[in-house]
Amino acid sequence: MLSIYFASSGAAEHAESGILGFSPQAFVIQIVTFVLVFVLLKKFAFDKIVSMLNNRHKVIDDGVRLGRKLEQEKEKLDQEAARITREARHEADRIIDNGNKEAREILREAEKATKRKTETMLADAEVRIHEDVQAAKRKLEKDIVGLVSEATEAIVGEKVDPKKDAEIIEKIIRKRTK
Numbered sequence: 013m014l015s016i017y018f019a020s021s022g023a024a025e026h027a028e029s030g031i032l033g034f035s036p037q038a039f040v041i042q043i044v045t046f047v048l049v050f051v052l053l054k055k056f057a058f059d060k061i062v063s064m065l066n067n068r069h070k071v072i073d074d075g076v077r078l079g080r081k082l083e084q085e086k087e088k089l090d091q092e093a094a095r096i097t098r099e100a101r102h103e104a105d106r107i108i109d110n111g112n113k114e115a116r117e118i119l120r121e122a123e124k125a126t127k128r129k130t131e132t133m134l135a136d137a138e139v140r141i142h143e144d145v146q147a148a149k150r151k152l153e154k155d156i157v158g159l160v161s162e163a164t165e166a167i168v169g170e171k172v173d174p175k176k177d178a179e180i181i182e183k184i185i186r187k188r189t190k
Contacts, residue, residue, distance in 0.1 A: 157181045 160181050 153185060156185065160184065 157178070
């Protein structure tokens with residue numbers, strides 16, 4: 013009997029645990045526990061985790077968008093800097109060209125002014141030389157008249173009046189200068 017009791021209690025346990033040790037009561041308890049843990053996790057943890065993940069995803073997307081925008085702005089700034097540099101070079105070249113042209117003009121004007129001044133100085137010198145020559149000629153004529161007058165007095169032996177003396181000298185000088 014004892015063996016029947018053990019055999020029947022083993023069969024009862026076997027019937028309660030089902031095939032391969034499956035117990036519907038334990039399964040229901042595990043499902044209830046799982047649902048209870050899931051609800052608690054959903055209420056206290058999953059919403060916060062999902063919210064934090066969504067925020068992080070949003071921050072990452074914003075960072076990527078901002079990076080692209082900054083890259084586009086950098087390209088625009090690089091192009092603008094290149095354009096400004098080209099314009100500055102052109103402006104500098106134009107200023108240098110204008111400076112060179114102005115320098116050449118100033119040199120030309122200085123040369124012209126120097127030439128005019130030199131010509132004026134030469135003309136003035138020629139006038140002075142001509143005046144000096146004329147003054148020297150007049151002085152020479154007076155000296156010659158004096159010498160001729162003295163020579164005439166020495167030859168003739170008497171003093172000729174100054175009017176007659178001047179006429180004779182004039183006549184002789186005219187013959188010599190022609």
